[in-house]
Amino acid sequence: MKGEKIPHERDIVVETVSRLMIPFIQLFALYVIIHGAGGPGGGFQGGVIFGSSFVLFIIAFGIGRVGKRIPEGILTLLTSLGVYIFAGVGLLCLIFTIGAVQYLNYGFVPLTSHFEENRALCMDLVEIGIGITVMAAITSIFFDLAWGRSEKEEERQ
Amino acid sequence: MLEVIVVVFLALGVFFLFVGAIGLLRFPDFYTRLHATGKCDTLGVALVILGLLVYHLFYYSDTPLVCVKLLFLILFIFISNPTATYALMKAAYRTGLKPWKLGDERR
Numbered sequence: 638m639k640g641e642k643i644p645h646e647r648d649i650v651v652e653t654v655s656r657l658m659i660p661f662i663q664l665f666a667l668y669v670i671i672h673g674a675g676g677p678g679g680g681f682q683g684g685v686i687f688g689s690s691f692v693l694f695i696i697a698f699g700i701g702r703v704g705k706r707i708p709e710g711i712l713t714l715l716t717s718l719g720v721y722i723f724a725g726v727g728l729l730c731l732i733f734t735i736g737a738v739q740y741l742n743y744g745f746v747p748l749t750s751h752f753e754e755n756r757a758l759c760m761d762l763v764e765i766g767i768g769i770t771v772m773a774a775i776t777s778i779f780f781d782l783a784w785g786r787s788e789k790e791e792e793r794q
Numbered sequence: 795m796l797e798v799i800v801v802v803f804l805a806l807g808v809f810f811l812f813v814g815a816i817g818l819l820r821f822p823d824f825y826t827r828l829h830a831t832g833k834c835d836t837l838g839v840a841l842v843i844l845g846l847l848v849y850h851l852f853y854y855s856d857t858p859l860v861c862v863k864l865l866f867l868i869l870f871i872f873i874s875n876p877t878a879t880y881a882l883m884k885a886a887y888r889t890g891l892k893p894w895k896l897g898d899e900r901r
Contacts, residue, residue: 648884654877661870 648697655697662690670768674757680764684771691776700783712777719770726762796852803845810838823894823901824886832879839875840868 666687673679743759744752817830847864
């Protein structure tokens with residue numbers, strides 16, 4: 638029995654429950670990301686939860702059906718986009734405090750008129766950037782693992 | 795009186811978790827172990843959270859949002875835990891794991 642190929646079989650219970658749970662998992666991930674500035678949680682944890690929702694999606698519906706909907710290029714794009722947001726906010730601090738350089742002191746970015754509000758908003762922006770990167774990286778890693786396995790199985794036949 | 799209700803909920807929950815743990819250790823094969831843990835853990839965790847919910851509702855009634863979160867927790871555990879058990883069981887059956895019969899060795 639070991640090593641024998643097990644084709645993906647549609648399972649009505651797992652698919653229905655996944656359909657029910659995935660939006661709530663993603664909502665919880667967004668909550669964790671936004672909550673990260675002032676409590677437990679943060680960009681990395683929220684990103685991992687968001688990525689795990691895609692992992693559940695792939696496990697429940699099969700790599701063949703999901704892989705066409707989420708192309709590899711978009712994941713790479715999102716991975717770098719998050720890093721750009723993270724670095725961009727830091728560079729904005731550098732630009733706006735050109736006299737006395739304050740790297741990662743987010744209060745100096747003039748989004749609103751209050752120093753503390755600026756800091757909170759920029760912290761959330763950074764968390765969102767981290768979250769996007771981690772989400773895309775986790776999904777991409779799982780895609781690589783799943784595709785590799787299915788390709789080997791195709792070679793064996 | 796309120797403490798009695800909370801303690802009863804918690805004790806029932808811990809009892810079910812304990813029974814599930816004993817089943818996990820003592821049952822002979824994969825299917826029977828999942829049978830023990832899948833059901834007992836769901837009910838045990840739900841009862842423990844219910845006890846916490848009652849406690850929070852009456853002693854910290856100024857933050858009722860926590861109670862709503864705990865209710866959602868119970869709801870999602872009730873949905874996802876049996877589904878995980880079902881998926882594991884079906885995967886084991888489809889890979890060809892034979893159920894234990896009386897007289898077989900423990901696995």
